[in-house]
Amino acid sequence: MSLFALPVMARTVCTITLNSEHEKKIFTSRYKKEGVEFKELTDFKSSNDDKNWFDKACASGVKCDSLIISGHFGGTFFGEDTNLTLPLQTMERKACSKTCEGILSQPKEVYLFGCNTLADKAKDRRTPEQYREVLLNDGISEAYVDRIVAARYSPVGESFKSTMQKVFSGVPQIYGFDSIGPSGKTVSSFLKKYLDQIPNYSKRLDQLEAEKVMNQITKASDISSSYSDPWNSAMKGTAYAACSGAVDEQRKECILFDDKASKYEKMLTVESLLNSPDRKDHFLVVEEYLNGIDMKNLSADEKDVLSRIKSNTMAANELKAITPKLNSVLETKFPLVDLAGKVGWMSPDEVSKELEDTMKVAMKGKGLTNTKVQAFCSIRNPPDMSKFNAPAAWYQDSNFLTVVGCWQGTAGKTSLPTTVVSQLSRQLDSSDPDTAVEALGMVKSSVATDPALQKKVANLLYSNQISISASAMSVLGNVRNPSKEVVDVVAQGLNSSNPDVQKRSAFTIRNMGIQDPDLKRRALQIAPQMQPW
Structure with a gap:
């Protein structure tokens, strides 16, 4: 044959x-x-x-x-x-x-x-x-x-x-x-x-x-x-x-995802890829690999490699020259910004400034589309919101609030800076229900220790927008030992002629753990299904 x-x-x-x-x-x-x-x-x-x-x-x-x-x-x-x-x-x-x-x-x-x-x-x-x-x-x-x-x-x-x-x-x-x-x-x-x-x-x-x-x-x-x-x-x-x-x-970049290769071998591969004339082709795969490792847990040899990468001014300058031009391709831009921050080519302040500038561009025209929101939410090392220079007008956009929520979650932070809470509090009165609901969800972790904010949220129990009143109920469930002023606002719904408002008030009294005997009795008369309390 x-x-x-x-x-x-x-x-x-x-x-x-x-x-x-x-x-x-x-x-x-x-x-x-x-x-x-x-x-x-x-x-x-x-x-x-x-x-x-x-x-x-x-x-x-x-x-x-x-x-x-x-x-x-x-x-x-x-x-x-x-x-x-x-x-x-x-x-x-x-x-x-x-x-x-x-x-x-x-x-x-x-x-x-x-x-x-x-x-x-x-x-x-x-x-x-x-x-x-x-x-x-x-x-x-x-x-x-x-x-x-x-x-x-x-x-x-x-x-x-x-x-x-x-x-x-x-x-x-x-x-x-x-x-x-x-x-x-x-x-x-x-x-x-x-x-x-x-x-x-x-x-x-x-x-x-x-x-x-x-x-x-x-x-x-x-x-x-x-x-x-x-x-x-x-x-x-x-x-x-x-x-x-x-x-x-054998493709050199394959070593980065080879389970048999050591971390040191992979770091050397990263260094080699970033030293090559076609380094621009490898920025994204390098970012993907580095995102999967703990940069604070490197051996002495691996730290030496990282130090040399940080000193690679040619690669750093090439990347920093590209990123400002990528505002129409955010899915590519943000991994590059993450890479620059990860290896020390950009300081945290420089990263934050780059993201601020990008957000300014994104907010123009049609504003933050869902696609842009997804891109901003994909940022792996989000900025510190206490230092992020966001104009008040941005907080009126529910999609921007979604991005802020994403960043807080990615950073593992449960509380917001007071400046951000202040801006969010203003949006609770927004004429856009989506913005108000988004703001309510974000102040949830702050409302427990802020009586003024509690009262503002309590008043939203009586919003004509079901999505807003439901969100207010959820947020108030985090409050314990509310002031008399807040209790009075929550309890006023028990006197409403609207059965739905009555139930909303009754369930909120229960969820907040209010122990006033008279209020408990009236709440249970309205919503006996809450028994046992």
């Missing part, structure tokens, strides 16, 4: 369908009659919120001859009707650890249906704003559009094309798009035209496998253009792209 006369075997096409099913259905209708088996890898999920579905797929031992991924893409594959995602970062870690070779290395070809899946660092012909508009017109929801635009225009990190080549190392052919990809419905006609040129898919996979074997022998990566030409021809009119997987070789 010659080297290329491989035995005939049933072929398995794996699919990961996170958005459109059009692509999978077209492949299935064409080739299932050949005996090609199609396996949907998202079926390994235990629920629609299963974050470990891809781990399970990898551990299953499935071996894919071809892989088809369909979904929106912005550094993560995702869909609009599912909570399942497939982050490129997850795929990178699996490729590094070689714990998913049946899905990532076994295929002879990979199809990546999504925007920018094979985008390089070449400047897109559109501005971010124009690109965003095209995506919105294509029917992609605003929440996802911001993520896609941010990923495409980020100046740091490796290109998606380069990363995909490393993830799918040794795979002869990878197909995708280097800008906006066609939607599932739109791509159908292009895809049918493409598959018309491949009458026998099993035979094609046999040929690609022979090419793969030869590449492994010669350590080459590129193969004949005869495989990509049909794709390029059929997809003309779209942002089509094609390439081969990289030659399988």
Whole structure:
């Protein structure tokens, strides 16, 4: 038997369908009659919120001859009707650890249906704003559009094309798009035209496998253009792209996530990556690794490495020159700011100033969108709010209050600075119910020791907005031994002609532990279900 006369075997096409099913259905209708088996890898999920579905797929031992991924893409594959995602970062870690070779290395070809899946660092012909508009017109929801635009225009990190080549190392052919990809419905006609040129898919996979074997022998990566030409021809009119997987070789950054490597080896790797001319490509992976270790618990040798990293002025200056330009890609900016603070390239005051400046930009125009809130909440080393220079107007925005709450939680702080509590107290009277509710939730830890604040919250028991009155009840449940003035405000609801207000007052008296016999008796008459008290 010659080297290329491989035995005939049933072929398995794996699919990961996170958005459109059009692509999978077209492949299935064409080739299932050949005996090609199609396996949907998202079926390994235990629920629609299963974050470990891809781990399970990898551990299953499935071996894919071809892989088809369909979904929106912005550094993560995702869909609009599912909570399942497939982050490129997850795929990178699996490729590094070689714990998913049946899905990532076994295929002879990979199809990546999504925007920018094979985008390089070449400047897109559109501005971010124009690109965003095209995506919105294509029917992609605003929440996802911001993520896609941010990923495409980020100046740091490796290109998606380069990363995909490393993830799918040794795979002869990878197909995708280097800008906006066609939607599932739109791509159908292009895809049918493409598959018309491949009458026998099993035979094609046999040929690609022979090419793969030869590449492994010669350590080459590129193969004949005869495989990509049909794709390029059929997809003309779209942002089509094609390439081969990289030659399988040890990637330096993989050491950072190798359980067998020591922390000292990993710190040396960090130093090496930050000393390299392409350090900008490695900022994000370095930040990810350093976030997972306790910088206060380093050995003497590891501290020496950290000291040298801190003194790397070339890397520090390059990072600090980039960050102010990233206000349109906050998902990239904030990890860089975290990295700068972690290794000492920025002082805590400098980090706080950078975040203040970023917030000023974010609050303009449409203000803090949900996407921006998520980005601000992702900051791993949030600023000290007692030193954060936030204008009073910011506290009128419920989304800003959400961010402040996130930062307090991340920092592990249960109490707020008095300046912040003062600003929040003003927002309890906000005409925006969302702002008032957010402020109520945030003063919960401060109300127990502040009689004036207690009285203000007590008055909100009688708000016409159910969300506000319910939040006030919850906050007052933290108060013990309230002043007579506060008790009088809470108890006045017992005299209301509105049964709901009466019950609200009665339950609050119980929740605050008020022991006045007369009030207890009246409260129990209104809400006997509170027995035993």
